[in-house]
Amino acid sequence: MSVELIERDLLLENPAGMPLGLSASRDLLGRIGSLETRIARTEREIDAAQAVRYRVFVEEMKAQVCVEDARRGREVDSWDSLCDHLLVLDRSIDGDTEDQIVGTYRLLRHEVAIAHGGFYSGSEFGVNALVARHPEKRFMELGRSCVLPQYRTKRTVELLWQGCWAYALQHRIDAMFGCGSFPGTQPEEHALALSFLHHNAVAKGEWAVDALPHLYREMDLMPSEAVNARRALFSMPPLIKGYLRLGAMVGNGAVVDQAFNTTDVLIILPISSISGRYVNYYGADAGRFASAS
Template sequence: MSIDLLNREVAPATVMKPAASLLPADVFGRIGSMETRLARNSQEIQAAQSIRYRVFVEEMGATLSPEAMDLKRDFDIYDDFCDHLLVVDTALTGEPEEQIVGTYRLLRQEVALANGGFYSASEYEIAPLLARHPSKQFMELGRSCVLPHYRTKRTVELLWQGNWAYALRHGIHAMFGCASFPGTSPESHALALSFLHHSVGAKGEWAVSAREELFNTMDLMPQEAINAKHALMSMPPLIKGYLRLGAMVGNGAVVDQAFNTTDVLIVLPIESISGRYINYYGADAGRFGG
């Protein structure tokens, strides 16, 4: 993969409003039989949790609470107040909750602060980042997963269409969240982590670090020893997708034993999103607006 994805164009530093859509108010985009929207009821949230279980536990080897393992659903207290973005394939037979093929969990700053904080704060020092931007609204992205058969360009486009439209609707200035490498050995991802540390580390007003007791250095190789193309090829698709958009990465990796992952913190100011992606999805989020 070419490293020109890191040559970011800076979009205007404004928060725009989504354009009028031909779709229902809670549907953010549609491609063929597939659409992206928010979960409408507890049954759909539980269905999203079941998909998370299938991906995180059955595929990636996570170990959840006994109750979650028994119910075969990944859930925690954050699910009660987060919004749940879905990708739904309406061509599938059955009830709406049986048509869900992908999900993201969205947590706005005002909601987080009213309910005890952000999930990412359990791994990263989020408070100083927020304090440096008192006039900005942040949104946490988490629990991203897609069923194997639907891991296609179309599904990824719909997830990002949903994130973008939701961010515009709520006046969000920056997104952040943990993204994961498989396994609990940072050293096994030395090339990728070192590339992230040297090339796209969040600096200055966007700097954020792993909690001291959880900190694992990402500086595992000297910069001159890093082959950027090979480093990008070794990264999970989600992290490469964030980089294409213009994301930065916090300092330090965190090992999550329960989820069998090595986490990094993604920081994505709206003003840093690559201009070509703004143009593709539409400055008003109207790209897949029906």
């Protein structure tokens, strides 16, 4: 199903005719209970999101940052100024909006990436070739996904996806991609999950993407007959597992990111590949917030 058809269906549920993914406050992308998701509005909010990233990536996952960023308690890079920053806020927390940020995602739109030399994940995977094979499509890169430990629930992951989906509809995105990370720098520790991905989810044909040759690490670590699908899915990070349920594919080969202490795979999700039941579920929700009063 094309973005245009999805949008047409949502507009039938949106008699107010407001832009998709926006509420009366113009930027609310989703709400579940006390949690809300929207794009950061100010530099202070982006700074607070970078502080959340520091707590997760540096303090918890032992990523490496420069001395100045460590002093400030922020995880920052040059791509931050090019991206929109999706936030998850817990409105039940007392304090300023910056104190309510419990999760974040970084979104880089096609035209912005092309104007500034490409996509972040192009440093690990051959995404430039992927984009070049689809000149008629608009891509969006997802990155720097993180959630504070006490909020790592199905509800929060669902809200992050809901925000990405509404944003994609708003900007008429045709396909999304980004790195999905396993903890640690030893791919062999994730042999079951990586082998399952290799045998069952590697993108083929026009969507095929390889890890860059000098970074390529084998994912085919176990024969297919030795892979227990249930155990493999159970061992995966929730975000990667969630993307698979939506209909995502993965690139060929993993990459070890020493600076972030992770083993990365490339997630590729054409909008047209998303399961119809998820389009209906998230599409309807995006339409609900588009017409909220």
